[in-house]
Amino acid sequence: MNDDQISVRTVVLLLVGALTVVVAVRDPELGVAIGIGVVVVTLLHQLMGK
Structure with a gap:
């Protein structure tokens, strides 16, 4: 990039x-709902990136 x-x-x-x-x-x-969604997407992104 x-x-x-x-x-x-x-x-x-x-x-x-x-x-x-x-x-x-x-x-x-x-x-709160948006915050939880952001956390879940961030965790998935981190897990799938490794």
Whole structure:
């Protein structure tokens, strides 16, 4: 990967993280559901990558 792809990926991840925080503040139940989904996807990504 070149530096441009890493930068775009980082920006997208930060935006999704910020959106998750905003949703969690406005609607705690939905925020928890999104948070759990993010954790599950992250764990699967880590497990499948190795």
